Amino acid sequence: MVPPEERLRELGITLPEAPAALGSYVPCVQTGNLLFLSGMLPLREGKLIRTGRLGESVSVSDAQEDAKQVVKNALSIVRAHLGSLDKVTRCVKLSGYVASAPDFIDQPKVLNAASELLRDIFGDHGRHARVAAGVPVLPLNAPLEIDFIFEIKE
């Protein structure tokens, strides 16, 4: 396995500043060798890239861009907590909430963009369990939100 920090450089990905929490909570909590992240929104420089629902104003390809931003935000939080992504031993699980019109059923297509980016960065250790659900609305009117569980070196 190529170390994830090296792999990020190969892919030309620069992680953003770790985003602040939107309320009275913290971005992540470690218990044993599990790291639970808070729900991450597609914020870029403190603002949502776009707002709205899939099946209405937000297209699948737009939301896939959002999903990649969510992964970058998540990894920036993991790096801020651990010092380096190389201390991640695997990605355990993603829970993806997609703001959806009542007839939008392609939540997996949207979330695949996040899953594939994790696999690109972590290789086989990036393969994770996943749950995908449509929701009517999310904080700040975000198109999607993802929370993550990572396994890390203790």
Next chain:
Amino acid sequence: MVPPEERLRELGITLPEAPAALGSYVPCVQTGNLLFLSGMLPLREGKLIRTGRLGESVSVSDAQEDAKQVVKNALSIVRAHLGSLDKVTRCVKLSGYVASAPDFIDQPKVLNAASELLRDIFGDHGRHARVAAGVPVLPLNAPLEIDFIFEIKE
């Protein structure tokens, strides 16, 4: 406790083939002695038994049948991963997402069918924590989706 594999035979339950993931993820991930499953849909031979929402086209008894199918699919994944259900030490948690018309509030009745099947199979070790939420829409227009956490022998 009757071993779960023996109990399955007593109940006359045959598990299906483990269903494939619907995207760029894997059916389950083990970390320590916890097994996190992906969100499971009521697929039977690769197709949803039915589509739609509770409180509209899908009845509670239909959705209870779906919930049992979801449990069978989940157990087929656990068996494929562990070799035998007898390595499960307990069912920890179910998160159930039920596609719901805005006035449908009987999500617990639907999920009870899943919870009771787990108790029939695992006895006291099948007793689990549970969360139930209504959602507007799920992947493939499924009536429900459940994700699971199991505790297993390391």
Next chain:
Amino acid sequence: MVPPEERLRELGITLPEAPAALGSYVPCVQTGNLLFLSGMLPLREGKLIRTGRLGESVSVSDAQEDAKQVVKNALSIVRAHLGSLDKVTRCVKLSGYVASAPDFIDQPKVLNAASELLRDIFGDHGRHARVAAGVPVLPLNAPLEIDFIFEIKE
């Protein structure tokens, strides 16, 4: 850190009776040093304080009261399981589902009431990861539901 049981007394908070599960599941399951709680509703003496959705019949301040009740119910379950809240080493994660009209986007404001109460009781050990999502409807037509993961002394 002031022990949480002492802190509860300082704050003048009396925990209710631990609420019963609304179906074929149990209020919490311990695995290792993690305690997974079931989704908690704002029940008081067995009844919801109110029903309905945020952005419709339920105001943010009403729902904040509900969120505090949910925390008290959750802590009553933790105490019933462990004997004392002093065995909690930290609050790991909250997942908050807020019944929301399609244009209600202040789920974090509602959940902050829960997060802040945990911090008041557990101090720095009450700081947790959090996910917030809007949903169309919840069991019993509750305005919100929260599930919790606590880390405890083994």
